[in-house]
Amino acid sequence: MKWEKRHIISIKDFSREEIDYVLKKSAEMEERLNHEKTSSLMKNKILANLFFEPSTRTRMSFEASMKKLGGVTIGFDSGEVSSEVKGETIVDTVKIASGYSDVIVIRHPVEGSARLASEHSDVPVINGGDGANQHPTQTLLDLYTIKKEFKKIDGLSICVVGDLKYGRTVHSLTNALENYEADLCFISPQELKMPRTIVKDLEAKGINVKESSKLNVKDCDVVYVTRIQKERFPDPQEYERVKDAFVLDIQALEGIKEDAIIMHPLPRVSEIHPEIDDTQYARYFQQAKNGIPVRMALLALVSDVDF
Amino acid sequence: MDAEKNEEEKNDEKMKIKLIKNGVVIDHIASGRALEVLHILGIGEDYEDEVSLAMNIYSKSMGKKDIVKVENREIKTYEINKIAVIAPKATINRIRDCRVVKKEKVVLPNEIIGIVKCSNPQCVSNKCREPVKSSFIVVQREPLIISCKYCEREAKGL
Numbered sequence: 001m002k003w004e005k006r007h008i009i010s011i012k013d014f015s016r017e018e019i020d021y022v023l024k025k026s027a028e029m030e031e032r033l034n035h036e037k038t039s040s041l042m043k044n045k046i047l048a049n050l051f052f053e054p055s056t057r058t059r060m061s062f063e064a065s066m067k068k069l070g071g072v073t074i075g076f077d078s079g080e081v082s083s084e085v086k087g088e089t090i091v092d093t094v095k096i097a098s099g100y101s102d103v104i105v106i107r108h109p110v111e112g113s114a115r116l117a118s119e120h121s122d123v124p125v126i127n128g129g130d131g132a133n134q135h136p137t138q139t140l141l142d143l144y145t146i147k148k149e150f151k152k153i154d155g156l157s158i159c160v161v162g163d164l165k166y167g168r169t170v171h172s173l174t175n176a177l178e179n180y181e182a183d184l185c186f187i188s189p190q191e192l193k194m195p196r197t198i199v200k201d202l203e204a205k206g207i208n209v210k211e212s213s214k215l216n217v218k219d220c221d222v223v224y225v226t227r228i229q230k231e232r233f234p235d236p237q238e239y240e241r242v243k244d245a246f247v248l249d250i251q252a253l254e255g256i257k258e259d260a261i262i263m264h265p266l267p268r269v270s271e272i273h274p275e276i277d278d279t280q281y282a283r284y285f286q287q288a289k290n291g292i293p294v295r296m297a298l299l300a301l302v303s304d305v306d307f
Numbered sequence: 308m309d310a311e312k313n314e315e316e317k318n319d320e321k322m323k324i325k326l327i328k329n330g331v332v333i334d335h336i337a338s339g340r341a342l343e344v345l346h347i348l349g350i351g352e353d354y355e356d357e358v359s360l361a362m363n364i365y366s367k368s369m370g371k372k373d374i375v376k377v378e379n380r381e382i383k384t385y386e387i388n389k390i391a392v393i394a395p396k397a398t399i400n401r402i403r404d405c406r407v408v409k410k411e412k413v414v415l416p417n418e419i420i421g422i423v424k425c426s427n428p429q430c431v432s433n434k435c436r437e438p439v440k441s442s443f444i445v446v447q448r449e450p451l452i453i454s455c456k457y458c459e460r461e462a463k464g465l
Contacts, residue, residue, distance in 0.1 A: 010459065089437050112431035112457025116439055131429055133458050197461065 004304035007118035008126040010134040011172045016179035019143065022297060026144050028307065029300070030293035033068065041305050042071035048101035049075030050093060050117075051128065052082060052108040057266060057288055058128045058137070062105045065295040069305075074100060079108075091120045098122045103303055106130075124302035132168050138265055139172040141294040145287045146222055149261050153177075159185040159217055162226035162246060162271060164194040169265040170226055174198055183208040187215055189242040192232060215246055218255040223248070223262045223281075225271055249273035256281065263287050325359055330378040332400040332407075333390065338363050340393050341373035347389045350377060369396065389422050391415045392465055395451065419443040419453060423465065430458035 001018055014022075032039065047066040051059050054077065063073045075097070076082050083093060090106075090113050097104050098121040106117050107128035114127035114134070129135040146153055158177065160170050164186050174194070177184065184202065186194045190213055202209050217223045225248055233239035247270060248262065264272055264284040276282050300307050336344055341360050345351075350358055357378040366372035382399060390397050391413035401409040421440040425432045432441040432455065443453040446461065454461045 012459065087436075090431070091438055109429075110431045110434060111427060111429045112455065112459075115457050116431045116437060130431075131458075 003301040005124050006302050007114075007121075007124055008136050008298060008302065009114050009118055010127070011136045011139045011176045012134075014136075014176070019140070019176060019179060022140055022294070022301070023144050023147050025297040025301060025307070026140070026290075026294040027148070029297040030290075032307065033293060033296075038068050038070060040070035041300055041307055042066065042069035042102075042303060045069075045071040045102040045303060046100065047071055047073045047075075047299065048097040048104045049073055049077070049128075050082070050097055050104060050106045050108075051075065051077045052079040052084060052090075052106075052113075054078060055107050055128065057291065058105075058107060058135075061288075061291040062126075062128065062295055062299075065292055065299055068292065069296055069299060071102075071299075075105075090117060094121050094125070103299060126298065126302070129168070132166060134172055135168055136172065137291070137295055137298060138169055139176050140298070141287065141291045142169070142173050142224070142263065142265070143176055144294050145261075145263060145283060145290050148290065149283065150221065154181040156221040157183045157185065157219055158222040158224065159187060159220035160194075160224045160226070161187045161215065161217075161248070163192045163228050163232060164188040164226075165192040166229070166232060167226045170194075170224070171198065173224065174202065178202060178205050178207065181207070183210075185210040185212065185220065187212050187217075187246070189213060189228070189246065191238070191242070192228065215248070215252055217248075217252065217260070219257070221257060221260055223256075223260060225262065225264045225268075227267075227269055227271055243270070247271055247273060248276060250275050250279075253279070253281065325357075325376070326405060327357065327359070327376050327378045327402055328405050330356070330376065330380045330402050331382045332402060333375045333377075333382075333394075334372070334398045334400060335366070335369060335396045336373040336375065336390075336394040337396065338369070338371035338373055341375050343393050344373070344375050344390055344397075347386055347393075348375075348377065348380070348382070350380075356380070387411075387413050388416065388419070392419055392422055392451075395448065415445060415448060415451075417445050418456070419445065423453065423462065425455045425458060425460060426462060427455065427458045427460045430455060430460065432457050 066073050094117040103124050105126045105128045106114050109131045111131040111133040114130045118125040164170050230239050261283040262281045341362050359376040361374045363371045395415045397413045399411050400407045420442045432439050442456040446452040446454050450464050452463050
């Protein structure tokens with residue numbers, strides 16, 4: 001496995017062995033963090049955060065990760081302040097940034113922009129989200145959260161709830177889970193079902209897939225909830241009708257397994273009732289926090305820093 | 308019997324399409340795609356030399372096939388690569404003085420660059436401001452499935 005100068009663009013680029021290695025190194029990084037709050041693993045190194053669209057968790061998490069590694073960050077957090085408004089191409093911006101930094105994180109609303117950026121950069125590029133396409137570090141931290149809780153991914157029953165048609169995080173997570181032997185249950189309104197091609201691919205790989213339009217999380221180990229966006233519905237009344245049917249509240253948890261966990265990539269709006277926050281099942285804030293060791297591990301791996 | 312039948316088929320074909328003296332014969336085109344092959348070659352109403360085209364003719368190996376014959380025309384590698392995408396079984400015969408001087412099968416490359424346009428308007432390969440050519444990875448050859456290298460959207464049966 002070669003990690004030095006490797007670009008992190010799509011979860012599809014990773015084999016199971018590579019994903020498992022990232023999860024192992026993330027656990028080691030977390031262990032390190034438990035003993036020393038910061039390190040100097042990436043002292044004198046610079047991370048360029050090129051965020052052409054707003055982001056809170058991903059940008060802050062990369063910034064915090066780099067600082068915890070002893071490095072510094074430069075960059076911008078909106079396309080409005082980049083040279084894009086002056087007509088500069090993504091390619092030119094990336095070429096400039098790669099001359100100023102040791103590693104780049106890019107978020108851009110155009111799909112495939114991170115792959116294009118990686119083709120023109122002398123330093124590793126990490127995709128922080130390219131439109132509706134990929135967000136690989138989110139998927140890795142999702143997997144890390146599951147593995148941390150259950151010490152395994154194989155054999156678990158993972159239920160994904162919400163917008164399965166357009167949701168970037170659920171598609172990436174599902175792509176990654178193709179490598180494991182977990183049972184999957186997709187729960188969504190009819191209008192937002194998981195694309196057929198994804199379901200067929202999973203089944204072809206021997207993965208047990210169930211689909212439902214009723215919120216029932218009784219037999220699940222992991223309940224992964226995503227937001228149902230109003231703009232996906234041509235008829236606002238239809239949205240009003242379905243949105244409440246997919247709200248996870250205390251009542252919806254009836255019969256849930258004792259050790260089940262509830263995850264969400266955040267931000268949430270109303271799909272998880274705040275009353276869930278204080279239950280033993282809620283893991284979404286921990287999940288967001290897990291982004292730190294995972295992103296620290298990735299930054300160090302692609303920079304060829306031993307740890 | 309088979310040899311006799313093949314000879315008969317060849318004669319039939321000759322009757323359907325005239326031999327050419329110099330140029331190119333594109334054979335074993337998937338049936339119904341001959342017009343697209345002409346389009347790839349840029350042959351339209353202003354082409355002055357002879358062009359013969361036969362569609363849906365009997366083929367032992369393919370069931371039905373199309374053939375295109377173009378007089379006084381060289382074929383370039385990038386054109387062969389384009390033809391490979393829509394007619395992956397096509398053969399290219401270069402003709403000089405009524406003889407086949409070179410016969411080659413088109414080969415669909417593992418990566419198709421600058422030929423197919425991505426159907427996703429949000430794909431970076433459709434943003435004319437960026438210096439980028441469309442690029443597709445061949446996921447499956449038969450039936451053809453390709454995946455955009457950039458936005459990962461799949462296209463089937465081109």
